[in-house]
Amino acid sequence: MMLARAIHFDESDMNVFHSPARTGEWCISGGFEFSNWTEGDLTGKAKQAFSNGWLGVETFGRVTFVAVTRIEPAELDALTQALAQHFVTIYGAPSVEAAMPAAREELNQMMEMCEEHAPNTVMTVARELTPAGVKESYRIIEQRDAALDMFAVHGGD
Template identity: 70%
Template sequence: MKLARAIHFDDSDTRVFHNPARTGEWCLSGGFEFSNWSEADLTGKARQAFANGWLGCETFGRVSFVAVTRIERSEYNALVDMLAQHFVEIYGAPSLEAARGVALEELAQMADLCDEHAPNTLLTVARALTESGVRETYRVIEAQEAGLEQFAIHGALDEEPHKH
């Protein structure tokens, strides 16, 4: 099974989101957070979170890019519990058991999105408010297309050491 983890290429997320997700935490689309929003809610950093932020499952912060990766069943089960607890504490779900079904749905949607992509594929999300609610679209950036080598440290390994 695959999900996606938060990834940062620079510190821009710390400037554009109220609460940036932590690098490496598991993420969801998190569009449910905006289900009751209107245009009036879309200002400043809240607008940025709405427009293109994935939701971290530990900090419940936002991130611009996620990378597809494999997840162990035990990690997945822990995420279900964490998300269900969030739905009870923040959204007023009547019980952990009731919230668990919604958490499973959210994680299954993300797993379906990630399943068709190779590990290290980058994903972005774009949201728009429409008359029928929030519309999400996803952009896929294949690992080779992302030019990940530009973030690697380059150096020659075959150089002779300096002689004195």
């Protein structure tokens, strides 16, 4: 199974997001956060999070770049539980049990995207508001000559 971890090429995420994700934490798109947003919500650091921020599923901070890497089943179970709890705490889901299907769906969507790519493939997300809602697109940056660990840290066991 593959999922994505937050990576940082420099310190810019620390300055552009209200709450930056921690290097190495597991990430998903997190576009659900913006489902009810309007143009009026797109200002300052909130606009940056909307425009190109992946959501860390440990700190619930944002990051610009993620890298594909292998995830263990136990880690996935813990992330699913944490995301379901986030849905209860922040979005008012009635219980963790009721939120588990939505949490699984979010993580499965990200895993499906990651399964198509080799480890260390870097990805970015871009969002825009449309009359139909939030539209997301993804950019894939394939690993080339240099090893990713030569210029980015993305965690590991």
